[in-house]
Amino acid sequence: MNDANDRKHFYVCKEDDLADNEMVRIDPPDQPPVVVYKVGGNFFATDNTCTHGEASLAEGEVDDDFIIECPFHGGTFDIRTGEAVDFPCVLPLKSYPVTVEGGCVYVNLDEGKAPA
Amino acid sequence: MPTIKIEGTGEQFEQTESQDCILRAGLTAGYGLAYECNSGGCGTCKFQLIEGEIEEPWPTAPALSARDIKKGRKLACQCKAKTDLVIKMRTDPEYAPINLPARFEATLSSRRDVTSDIVEFCFQAPDSADAKFLPGQYAMLTFPDGRGPRAYSMSNLPNGDGVWEFWIRRKPGGEVSGALFDELRVGGRIVVDGPYGHAYLRAESERDILCIAGGSGISPMLSIARGVLMDPDMEGRQVHFYFGGRTPDDLCGLDELKVLPGFQERVHYHPAISMPEESPEWTGDTGFIHEIVENQLGNELSRFECYLAGPPPMVQATTKMLQLQGNVPTGQIHYDPFY
Numbered sequence: 439m440n441d442a443n444d445r446k447h448f449y450v451c452k453e454d455d456l457a458d459n460e461m462v463r464i465d466p467p468d469q470p471p472v473v474v475y476k477v478g479g480n481f482f483a484t485d486n487t488c489t490h491g492e493a494s495l496a497e498g499e500v501d502d503d504f505i506i507e508c509p510f511h512g513g514t515f516d517i518r519t520g521e522a523v524d525f526p527c528v529l530p531l532k533s534y535p536v537t538v539e540g541g542c543v544y545v546n547l548d549e550g551k552a553p554a
Numbered sequence: 555m556p557t558i559k560i561e562g563t564g565e566q567f568e569q570t571e572s573q574d575c576i577l578r579a580g581l582t583a584g585y586g587l588a589y590e591c592n593s594g595g596c597g598t599c600k601f602q603l604i605e606g607e608i609e610e611p612w613p614t615a616p617a618l619s620a621r622d623i624k625k626g627r628k629l630a631c632q633c634k635a636k637t638d639l640v641i642k643m644r645t646d647p648e649y650a651p652i653n654l655p656a657r658f659e660a661t662l663s664s665r666r667d668v669t670s671d672i673v674e675f676c677f678q679a680p681d682s683a684d685a686k687f688l689p690g691q692y693a694m695l696t697f698p699d700g701r702g703p704r705a706y707s708m709s710n711l712p713n714g715d716g717v718w719e720f721w722i723r724r725k726p727g728g729e730v731s732g733a734l735f736d737e738l739r740v741g742g743r744i745v746v747d748g749p750y751g752h753a754y755l756r757a758e759s760e761r762d763i764l765c766i767a768g769g770s771g772i773s774p775m776l777s778i779a780r781g782v783l784m785d786p787d788m789e790g791r792q793v794h795f796y797f798g799g800r801t802p803d804d805l806c807g808l809d810e811l812k813v814l815p816g817f818q819e820r821v822h823y824h825p826a827i828s829m830p831e832e833s834p835e836w837t838g839d840t841g842f843i844h845e846i847v848e849n850q851l852g853n854e855l856s857r858f859e860c861y862l863a864g865p866p867p868m869v870q871a872t873t874k875m876l877q878l879q880g881n882v883p884t885g886q887i888h889y890d891p892f893y
Contacts, residue, residue, distance in 0.1 A: 490884055501621065510588070510644065512597040512619070525870050526891075528877045 445547040450474045450483075453541045461506075463496035466547055472534060474545060475500050475517050481536040482517040483545045489522065489529035519553045556635035560585075561604055561642045569635045572657055574703065576601070576608075576641070577630035578694070578747060582657070586650035587643060591892035592631050592694060592750050593705050595866075597622070599630040599643070606639035649752075653686040657747040659698065660718060662740050668806050671724045672770065673735060674709070677744060679716035687712050689755040689781030690774045690861060692890060693748025695720075697733060703747065704730040705892040707774035707863065711781055718746055721806075723770035753861060753888040755781040761859040761886070762792040764851070766872055768843055768864025772797060772807050774890075778861050779821065783814040794822045794851070794858070798843030798868070800829045802836055824850070844872040848879055855880030862889040 450464055456476040463486050465471045471486040473496045484506070486495050493510035500506045505514045505523060513527030520531035532550035536543060558576055559566040567583035569576065577599050580587040589599040594615030600622065610633045617629055630643060660677035668674050679685060687693075689711055696702035710719035725731045738744065755778050763782055767775040779795055782788045799805045805825045811817055826839035826846045839846050843864075851858075860876055862869050869889050876882040 499621070499625075507621065510598070511590075512600070512617070512622075526873070528874045 446549075447537075447544050448547050450481075450536075450543040450545055453538050453543055456481075456543075459500055459502065461496055461500055463494065464545070469547060471496075472545060472547065473506075474536060474543065475506065477502060477504055477517065481538060481543055483534040483536045484515065484517055484520050484531040485550070488513065488527065489531060490527045495531075520551075521553045556606070556638050558635055558639045558641060560587075560645060561640055563645055565645060574634060574696070574747075575631050576633050576635055576639070578655065578657075578750075579635075580630070581649075581651050581750070582655050584650060584654055586645045586647050587630060588646060588649050589631060589750075590752065590890055591617075591705065592692075593892040594629055594632045596891045597629070600627045601630050601641045601643035602626065603628060604640040604642055607636040608639065609634045609636055651750075652688060652754075653749055655748050655750060657745065658683070659743050660716075660746045662738055662742045662744065663717070664740060665738070668721055670803055672721050672772070672806060673724070675720050675722060675734065675738070676710075677718045677720075677746060679718065679746070682714075682716035685710075685713050685716055685718050687749030687754075689777040690753045690888070691749040691751040691777075692774065692892070693718065693720075693746050693750065695730070695734075696745040696747070697730070698743050698745060701733060702730045702745075704728075705750070705890075707751070707777065707890075708749070709773040709776045711777060711784060718748075721770070721773035721776065751890045753863070753890045755785075755861075756859055756888070757781070757785055757788055759859045760791075761857060763794065764847070764855070764858035764860045765793060765795045766798075766843060766847055766860065766862045766864070767796070767807075768798045768868035769800075769804065771863030771865075771868070774863045775861060776807050776810055779811055780814060783816050783820065792820050792822065794824070796824045796826070796843055796847050798826050798828060798846070798864070801827055801833050842871065843868065844875045847872070848875050852879070856882050856886075858882070858886065860887045862887065866891060 461475040473486040474483045488508045491510045498507050498509040507514050514524040520533035530552045532552050534550045535546045555568050569579040573579040590596045597617035612632045663678040664676045666674045692705045692707040694703035706720045709721045724735050765775040830840040
């Protein structure tokens with residue numbers, strides 16, 4: 439199902455594996471982990487490691503407002519852009535394009551971008 | 555005496571009669587309960603109550619967001635156990651105290667005006683018990699009648715004479731700082747609980763030191779600078795000391811730094827004021843202290859171990875500048891967010 443080398447089309451999970459406001463961490467080879475979120479029926483992906491305190495964001499909480507809250511210090515990011523929203527988070531995360539094809543969710547790991 | 559168990563970790567401790575919250579009971583027992591400010595402001599010590607009953611005197615503490623309240627999260631620094639508890643809370647060895655905190659009643663041995671609104675208070679521990687802390691740490695002060703606690707940073711160095719020195723700024727309308735200023739005279743008593751805090755001097759770091767203080771943040775920065783100059787193992791390190799006040803009347807600390815051995819060669823003191831319109835005679839730097847640091851040290855910031863203390867807007871603006879413009883790694887930036 440997943441060609442490990444296919445970074446542009448990296449398989450994450452089935453569309454129905456996640457309910458709204460749930461997320462899953464993936465550990466692609468040769469890069470830091472990524473977290474894929476489902477909010478309002480849509481999928482988003484960012485780096486999984488908080489830029490402040492080495493926490494795994496997949497253990498935090500995401501709500502309808504597209505904000506992921508870090509489990510360690512309560513800093514937040516916008517999952518749509520990776521932008522740091524609340525202190526102590528200052529540096530942005532990279533966000534990645536996500537597509538859904540035939541009920542499967544894929545992330546393009548080669549197109550990770552930090553907001554300007 | 556309630557016992558508090560942390561779910562899934564095997565960690566458990568007792569909250570004794572004299573202890574005023576779950577967090578400090580756990581830290582005093584030596585456990586690494588996650589925390590920073592100890593004052594209801596940062597949210598690092600959030601927990602979920604699984605079993606038991608608590609007292610929560612300040613359910614609207616600023617660290618609790620609408621989301622936290624909706625999800626029933628509490629702050630370990632603001633809650634006291636009424637019965638045995640099971641809680642879910644993050645612990646990590648990095649939070650375990652290096653010097654176990656202790657709670658004791660101390661006596662004011664001297665007080666001295668430093669500026670128009672900062673006073674140096676020196677407290678004497680009973681039996682001259684060692685004042686064990688690391689430069690940059692803080693303690694919680696409470697009046698024997700229960701007013702408080704408030705977090706204040708020590709300005710002196712750990713010592714064998716039992717002296718805990720604080721430079722405290724009078725907070726307009728502040729119940730505890732107001733009472734310290736107006737009521738506490740030499741011979742008066744205060745309950746000291748400490749040390750706490752993670753913004754302590756990293757003596758093992760090879761980097762030069764950058765201290766950035768605003769207002770009352772002078773107290774721990776003075777301790778850090780004293781720590782560097784008095785520690786023979788830190789002999790090679792330079793200290794760049796930035797201190798921002800509103801007007802020249804707020805600037806202080808230079809006299810205390812000047813008497814340290816090696817001051818001339820190793821300390822670079824940069825005062826600045828943010829309200830020059832009130833002081834036409836001032837010829838030094840003006841503006842916000844984070845802007846002055848950026849202008850002067852811009853592209854060399856990442857070579858410093860950075861210590862910050864001051865009002866939250868100053869600490870936040872400075873942290874952002876250090877990370878975004880200075881490329882300073884998070885691990886080299888140290889502050890305790892309770893001011």
